[in-house]
Amino acid sequence: MRKTHVSSGGVVYKLGSLSEPLVLILYRRITDSWHLPKGTLEDGESLSEAAIREVKEETGADVSISRYLGMLKSWFYQGNEIVHKQTHYYLMSYQGGDLQTADGAHDLVIWKPISEAYELLSTPLPESELEVGIVAEGWNVLRSHQQRGRES
Numbered sequence: 001m002r003k004t005h006v007s008s009g010g011v012v013y014k015l016g017s018l019s020e021p022l023v024l025i026l027y028r029r030i031t032d033s034w035h036l037p038k039g040t041l042e043d044g045e046s047l048s049e050a051a052i053r054e055v056k057e058e059t060g061a062d063v064s065i066s067r068y069l070g071m072l073k074s075w076f077y078q079g080n081e082i083v084h085k086q087t088h089y090y091l092m093s094y095q096g097g098d099l100q101t102a103d104g105a106h107d108l109v110i111w112k113p114i115s116e117a118y119e120l121l122s123t124p125l126p127e128s129e130l131e132v133g134i135v136a137e138g139w140n141v142l143r144s145h146q147q148r149g150r151e152s
């Protein structure tokens with residue numbers, strides 16, 4: 001029987017004074033890796049509900065969903081069994097919150113310019129490399145909205 005694990009999370013952004021948006025990313029010392037906030041769905045929870053809850057739990061940020069960005073597929077071992085993982089991502093705008101209230105599962109919750117987030121997420125871990133593509137998609141959406149705003 002094939003095991004599947006479903007997670008949901010987001011690319012949380014805010015527009016700062018820089019020419020590029022800031023993205024909220026997480027660092028875990030034990031694996032020396034950077035991640036986007038995400039986590040497992042609870043019973044009866046929709047993908048978007050899980051994404052908002054997980055972002056709040058892991059970062060302390062209050063967010064609103066701008067749009068769905070896509071799903072990444074990966075896998076991991078659970079004992080001797082391969083578990084196929086589906087992680088759904090949303091583009092989320094930061095609405096406030098206290099980053100100090102993060103759940104402690106990560107060692108650092110930090111805002112980085114999107115170009116730095118690319119570099120930090122580009123690690124040898126397969127899932128992190130896939131997240132770079134999700135961040136790129138989020139940036140494309142934001143640039144498209146900015147260009148339309150200037151044309152109006």
